Amino acid sequence: MTTSREVRLKSRPVGMPKDSDFEVASVEVAAPAAGEVQVKNLYMSVDPYMRGRMYDRESYVPPFQIGKALEGGAVGQVVTSTDPKFQVGDLVNSMMGWREVFNAPGSSLFKIDPMGLPPQAFLGVAGMPGLTAYVGLLKIAGCKAGDTVFVSAASGAVGQIVCQIAKLKGATVIGSAGGAEKIAHLKEIGVDHAIDYRATSDLTAELAKAAPKGIDVYFENVGGEHLEAAIAVARPFARFAFCGMISQYNDTAPSPGPSNMIMVVGKRLRFEGFIVSDHGDVLPEFLSDMGGWIKDGKITWRETVDEGIAAAPGAFLKLFKGENIGKMLVKLS
Amino acid sequence: MTTSREVRLKSRPVGMPKDSDFEVASVEVAAPAAGEVQVKNLYMSVDPYMRGRMYDRESYVPPFQIGKALEGGAVGQVVTSTDPKFQVGDLVNSMMGWREVFNAPGSSLFKIDPMGLPPQAFLGVAGMPGLTAYVGLLKIAGCKAGDTVFVSAASGAVGQIVCQIAKLKGATVIGSAGGAEKIAHLKEIGVDHAIDYRATSDLTAELAKAAPKGIDVYFENVGGEHLEAAIAVARPFARFAFCGMISQYNDTAPSPGPSNMIMVVGKRLRFEGFIVSDHGDVLPEFLSDMGGWIKDGKITWRETVDEGIAAAPGAFLKLFKGENIGKMLVKLS
Numbered sequence: 001m002t003t004s005r006e007v008r009l010k011s012r013p014v015g016m017p018k019d020s021d022f023e024v025a026s027v028e029v030a031a032p033a034a035g036e037v038q039v040k041n042l043y044m045s046v047d048p049y050m051r052g053r054m055y056d057r058e059s060y061v062p063p064f065q066i067g068k069a070l071e072g073g074a075v076g077q078v079v080t081s082t083d084p085k086f087q088v089g090d091l092v093n094s095m096m097g098w099r100e101v102f103n104a105p106g107s108s109l110f111k112i113d114p115m116g117l118p119p120q121a122f123l124g125v126a127g128m129p130g131l132t133a134y135v136g137l138l139k140i141a142g143c144k145a146g147d148t149v150f151v152s153a154a155s156g157a158v159g160q161i162v163c164q165i166a167k168l169k170g171a172t173v174i175g176s177a178g179g180a181e182k183i184a185h186l187k188e189i190g191v192d193h194a195i196d197y198r199a200t201s202d203l204t205a206e207l208a209k210a211a212p213k214g215i216d217v218y219f220e221n222v223g224g225e226h227l228e229a230a231i232a233v234a235r236p237f238a239r240f241a242f243c244g245m246i247s248q249y250n251d252t253a254p255s256p257g258p259s260n261m262i263m264v265v266g267k268r269l270r271f272e273g274f275i276v277s278d279h280g281d282v283l284p285e286f287l288s289d290m291g292g293w294i295k296d297g298k299i300t301w302r303e304t305v306d307e308g309i310a311a312a313p314g315a316f317l318k319l320f321k322g323e324n325i326g327k328m329l330v331k332l333s
Numbered sequence: 334m335t336t337s338r339e340v341r342l343k344s345r346p347v348g349m350p351k352d353s354d355f356e357v358a359s360v361e362v363a364a365p366a367a368g369e370v371q372v373k374n375l376y377m378s379v380d381p382y383m384r385g386r387m388y389d390r391e392s393y394v395p396p397f398q399i400g401k402a403l404e405g406g407a408v409g410q411v412v413t414s415t416d417p418k419f420q421v422g423d424l425v426n427s428m429m430g431w432r433e434v435f436n437a438p439g440s441s442l443f444k445i446d447p448m449g450l451p452p453q454a455f456l457g458v459a460g461m462p463g464l465t466a467y468v469g470l471l472k473i474a475g476c477k478a479g480d481t482v483f484v485s486a487a488s489g490a491v492g493q494i495v496c497q498i499a500k501l502k503g504a505t506v507i508g509s510a511g512g513a514e515k516i517a518h519l520k521e522i523g524v525d526h527a528i529d530y531r532a533t534s535d536l537t538a539e540l541a542k543a544a545p546k547g548i549d550v551y552f553e554n555v556g557g558e559h560l561e562a563a564i565a566v567a568r569p570f571a572r573f574a575f576c577g578m579i580s581q582y583n584d585t586a587p588s589p590g591p592s593n594m595i596m597v598v599g600k601r602l603r604f605e606g607f608i609v610s611d612h613g614d615v616l617p618e619f620l621s622d623m624g625g626w627i628k629d630g631k632i633t634w635r636e637t638v639d640e641g642i643a644a645a646p647g648a649f650l651k652l653f654k655g656e657n658i659g660k661m662l663v664k665l666s
Contacts, residue, residue, distance in 0.1 A: 275598070
């Protein structure tokens with residue numbers, strides 16, 4: 001028996017989640033059953049989409065259950081294996097985050113080829129956020145050389161990769177983020193125009209100044225006034241990839257949509273929402289491209305790391321307070 | 334010399350246009366110059382998009398000018414021709430509506446093959462509105478057999494054709510319109526569920542009742558609460574063709590957008606705006622299909638006809654008051 005701590009949902013958050021909506025509990029993990037693998041998590045991911053699973057509603061993933069451990073991306077190391085496909089010491093990616101140790105069938109684990117990267121990279125640049133950036137920018141928005149691309153939450157786990165892939169593809173990149181440290185980060189990763197949305201009272205005017213000829217692509221992570229500004233400054237036939245709307249995940253009442261939706265007609269805009277889990281077929285191509293870009297030093301990244309399972313709820317809250325730069329992680333061992 | 338009356342824009346409307354924003358004037362039309370054709374208009378079209386050209390702003394078509402004759406689709410007959418491609422008596426489609434007689438270079442006229450149809454059909458079912466329906470439903474929204482299709486302004490010039498093409502393609506069709514006469518029209522043209530939006534206080538609930546499994550396609554003609562309802566009731570991967578938003582053309586202040594835009598992400602919706610004039614390449618295919626459908630009695634249509642050039646401003650206003658069923662036309666001779 002091994003003792004493992006896990007984070008459970010104690011109550012469904014109303015508005016911005018509070019520490020008291022979570023609880024840490026200890027459980028005893030038995031030896032793995034036949035076909036199972038025991039994994040010790042090294043890092044777990046906290047992601048904005050998890051907020052959606054805290055509501056009790058129908059969605060593309062089922063809601064978290066009160067009193068049960070939360071779930072999410074994690075990278076761990078195999079400590080015991082009864083599945084011949086996994087050896088002790090193997091690195092694996094799973095959806096069994098928010099806990100220290102777990103048993104799972106080998107079929108639910110994804111063995112990681114480390115590619116010379118630190119393990120937590122497979123929760124960020126080489127993991128789900130990286131794939132999200134790749135799919136959204138290239139497959140959904142069809143970004144190409146010469147495009148002017150606007151990225152909101154540009155300094156976040158996904159945004160920082162979107163910006164750099166767009167630059168690699170020959171686009172001009174405008175990134176928005178809040179605060180001087182994030183703006184400095186955007187400049188480090190080669191963003192052409194960094195907009196501190198907290199420092200402006202007129203985001204549309206700022207965006208129009210950065211993109212005097214308009215934008216061809218918008219990578220939507222934020223919603224609200226960011227979306228309205230992007231519509232206002234869009235060129236004809238601009239493509240918008242809708243990845244998320246973090247500004248609205250904690251809303252307790254519906255917030256009005258963009259007041260300029262009518263421009264979708266005259267400008268012939270295309271909006272398309274996507275969920276990365278629909279695009280698993282792109283993973284091999286993504287890992288090949290991304291592995292090469294990282295090796296060649298063409299993609300860099302930042303991460304914000306808190307330590308210990310008990311820090312996980314706080315790390316999750318940082319996402320909504322904008323306190324992370326790059327990928328937000330919790331180091332578990 | 335021939336005397337022709339024409340309708341001019343007297344002042345830019347603020348909000349709902351008024352009769353006093355227009356004036357009727359008489360002009361003398363000389364014999365056509367070399368290469369020109371003189372045309373006597375039989376019917377002229379009034380279309381919602383014309384409202385946009387009454388604002389003094391940049392758009393995909395230049396604004397109308399104060400004191401000048403308005404422009405728009407018209408079907409006329411050649412009365413004199415110095416262009417060998419046009420014979421006296423030929424039917425032609427032009428953008429020289431809002432006037433009785435005009436001269437124009439042959440290159441700006443489109444000779445009509447009557448296909449056994451009345452001339453005004455080329456301003457409706459076999460003209461721009463028909464092509465708009467065809468392009469939006471089939472090329473933009475990719476409607477296919479088994480889809481559930483929601484059409485707003487379903488009894489209008491475009492909507493009535495969208496509904497029937499969707500039925501022809503094997504879709505289930507839900508149409509919304511205002512008032513009992515329009516609802517009766519929708520039933521006549523084979524719409525499966527007709528929603529009188531004026532008779533309900535909860536359009537989303539009505540739509541959900543008509544489409545318990547959700548909608549796959551939304552043909553957007555209206556905006557506002559129609560769009561919000563369509564988003565709420567959309568199935569995953571639904572496609573929205575944005576053709577127009579007549580509810581907003583006379584707004585004097587921006588109106589809030591749909592409060593559920595966040596669903597675009599989780600439902601992976603695709604919105605796409607379009608302008609029919611970008612799709613002239615589809616015209617031959619459209620005329621071939623539509624000609625066959627009409628001949629086989631598979632497509633029917635209604636029209637609302639006012640008489641005489643002086644009636645044109647009033648006919649235009651009817652569009653925004655919802656007083657037309659099917660294509661709104663003005664008979665000029």
